[in-house]
Amino acid sequence: MKVLLDACVLYPTVLREILLCVAGQGLYTPLWSERILEEWARAARKIGPTGEAQARGEIALLRANWPKASVPPHEGLEARLWLPDPADVHVLAAAIAGSADLILTFNAGDFPRRTLDEEGLRRDSPDHFLLERWREAPEAVAGCVAEVHAVACRMSGEEMDLRKLLKRARLPRLGKALAG
Numbered sequence: 001m002k003v004l005l006d007a008c009v010l011y012p013t014v015l016r017e018i019l020l021c022v023a024g025q026g027l028y029t030p031l032w033s034e035r036i037l038e039e040w041a042r043a044a045r046k047i048g049p050t051g052e053a054q055a056r057g058e059i060a061l062l063r064a065n066w067p068k069a070s071v072p073p074h075e076g077l078e079a080r081l082w083l084p085d086p087a088d089v090h091v092l093a094a095a096i097a098g099s100a101d102l103i104l105t106f107n108a109g110d111f112p113r114r115t116l117d118e119e120g121l122r123r124d125s126p127d128h129f130l131l132e133r134w135r136e137a138p139e140a141v142a143g144c145v146a147e148v149h150a151v152a153c154r155m156s157g158e159e160m161d162l163r164k165l166l167k168r169a170r171l172p173r174l175g176k177a178l179a180g
Contacts, residue, residue, distance in 0.1 A: 001028045001029065001101045001102065002028070002029045002031055002098060002099060002101050002102075003023075003028045003029065003030055003031065003100060003101065003102045003103075003104050003129070004031045004032065004071070004091065004094055004095035004098060004100040004102070004103045004104065005019065005030055005031065005032050005036070005104050006036065006091055006103060006104060006105035006106075007036045007037075007039035007040045007043060007091075008105055008106045008107060009104050009105060009106065009126050010032065010036065010037070010040045011040045011043050011044065012169055013058075014148055014152060014165060014166075014168070014169040015169045015170065015171065017148045017151070018130065018148050018171070019104075019126065019130070020062075020065075020066075021143075021144035021147060021148065022130065022133050022140065022141055022144050023066075024144075025137065025140040025141075025143075025144065027133045027137055027140060027141070028133070029069075030066060030069050031069050031070075031071050031094065031095070031098040031100055032069055032070060032071065032094065033070060033071050033072075033073065033090065033091075033093075033094035033097075034070055035073075035094070036090075036091065036094065037059050037063075037070075040055055040059065041055045041056050041059060043055075071094045071095075071097045071098035072097065073090070073093055073094065074093070074096070077093045077096060077097060078090060078093045081093055081096075082115065083110060083111065083112070083115060084109065084110055084112065085107075085110045088107070088110045088111065091103060091105070091111075092111070092115075092116075092119065092121075095119075095121055096119055100121060101121070101122065102121065102122050102123065102124055102129070103116070103121060103122070103123045103124075104123075104124055104125075104126055104129055105123060105125070106125060106126070106170065108123060108125065111123045126170065126171060127170060127171045127172060127174055130174045131173050131174050131177060134174060134177060134178070141174075142178060145162070145166070145174070145178060149162050149165060152165055162175065162178065162179065163175040163176070163178075163179050166178070
């Protein structure tokens with residue numbers, strides 16, 4: 001399954017690291033566009049003066065680790081597409097150009113199901129998507145979450161409650177399933 005990752009799911013570090021680890025386990029193929037990566041870098045300015053520079057470093061690593069994930073836009077594709085928020089048309093265009101099956105986003109309202117159906121696409125939230133991957137391959141997903149949790153604890157210098165960490169990453173149902 002090919003999944004186009006919207007900028008809003010790439011920007012939070014914990015969520016991104018879990019998603020990419022799960023992709024690394026072969027449970028899906030991640031896609032994005034250069035414009036999506038640029039949106040992530042600009043959004044990272046919100047965390048302070050070093051936010052964008054840190055994001056650009058992470059993006060460089062992402063490109064190195066996933067060299068085939070970046071989808072170049074097709075000439076004129078955006079011009080024929082419509083979404084409620086014109087600023088999101090490039091995301092839909094990238095999904096179509098990459099022959100994605102799914103757009104992973106928190107912005108469900110910006111990607112109406114009828115419009116996506118016309119293009120042979122679906123959308124999903126990260127929490128539902130990862131919960132489904134966990135149901136398919138519980139050990140692989142749990143291992144990814146444990147790995148990201150360990151790194152988060154090491155970087156913060158303290159033990160962090162897994163369920164709270166996942167809730168902050170907007171993955172409450174996955175957290176409940178793993179704590180279950």
